[in-house]
Amino acid sequence: MATDPVPLSMEAIRLWSGVECPSPAGKRGLEDFAALITEFEAVRGTLVFEDEPSTFEAALRAEQEPEA
């Protein structure tokens, strides 16, 4: 990924949340975002238009053991 996510993320956090980077560990955490973005690129297109969070509770019930 060509763009460094660290300074952009720090600025976005300040703008949207009013939170300042607390320590070098805060910056280190943001360094992982390049990999996270790549991972999300890999799953693009898998979200179905009708999917929503409530499908999880339905799936928990649907996927029970028949005898459980």
Added chain:
Amino acid sequence: MTDLATLSVTEAADAFAKGEATAEALVRASLARIDAHDGKVNAVIRLDREAALEAAAAQDKARAGGVRLGALAGVPMMHKDMYYRAGKVSSCGSKIRKGFRPTVTATVLRKLDAAGAIDMGTLNMAEFAQNPTGHNAHFGDCRNPWNLAYCTGGSSSGSGAGVAARFFAAALGSDTGGSIRLPAGICGVTGIKGTQTRVSRAGVMPLSFSMDNVGPLTRTARDAARIMTVIAGQDPLDATSAPEAVPDYEAALTGDLRGISLAVPREWFFDGADEVVVKGFESALEVLKARGAKVDYVSCPSLRAIGTYVSVVSRVEGATIHANWMREHPGDYAIHLSGRLFGGYAIPGHYYVEALSRRGPLLRQFCKEAFAGHQIVATPTLRMRVPTLAETDIDADTANWARHMAVSANTRPFNYLGIPTVSVPCGFDDRGLPIGMQLSARPFAEGRALQAADAYQRDTDWHARVPVL
């Protein structure tokens, strides 16, 4: 004569019920063990010595009076310091809540009280339940009883270390990304995270409302079964708690695994795994086979997407509920925690919604891949050998970040999937630290996972070994 502190939950409860041990003697044995060794282990935050002895005396009096006793009567327990008891400080392992006195009592504590368990106080934990190693900058790091230089696992560090050290028979932990199973696996004890929504979270410190779970750490699967039977079930105080009936989990522990088939996913859980961990895990599979189980290696391509999404949900939810404190006094958090929370504010909202929206479909896909023709999924609890406290200490050096975060790689997927998962000890590595195996089952089939764990423990003694302190 048996040291009463070495008794498991069921052994202690049975000894008390039969009149072979008083509750007071059980509590005094626990207190003596804590007094002798907690200076080294640092598992305890608050010891309610007098209250525990008073509760024990009340139990003894009730038994002598012929009162019908609960399933946990006389059993000494302590809990992660995030279960609220009205009027008692619940620090959540933090500086920020060091003086916090809740006005409510957690439903799980009320259920344990009603079953006769004796609450002796609160336990060390990762600050706000947010690290997988057991580091704590405010109360001191909890130390692994098998070797004090090593991690206990987190976030339920005192729960794992205390049960392993025989300070008490069982402890509640909580599990959002592995925080029960990691200290269980790393300290050589048993721990279960139930199905998402199976145990009430009312009166429990929140971390991530989509993935938080309450559960016990114990010496044996039978102990875990007894406690889960007591604490699971719908709670009017927790609107998210599941209405499914709770069986007697202990009754299903037959030791028989004939007709049971285990799936071992080829993906994810062995990526970069240490050889000694893989060997220990494979030896455990042989024990299960000898009990009558069939074992198949299966392909689960869904795990890549699961691994992507799980990293987002708890970070965003945790960052959200900590936002005011992160704005107003971020210096009150340990360096590793404020650093971890900080990134949560930069994750786009649509990533978070996508992660939650894909959760149901991915659970269904995983069940097709792993549970078709199988009742259990078996995996190593950690990919790596137990790390030292020093080599995972982010506060000392941010270069330890990746090693610290990698500890929970194998436990996190089951929080996203929401399925019940037990960790049992299955050996020791070449440095003498425990190795753990996870046994997962379909939603609401906690009994199935416990059945396999109990069967395994009938033919092994890893869970019965006691660290020398």
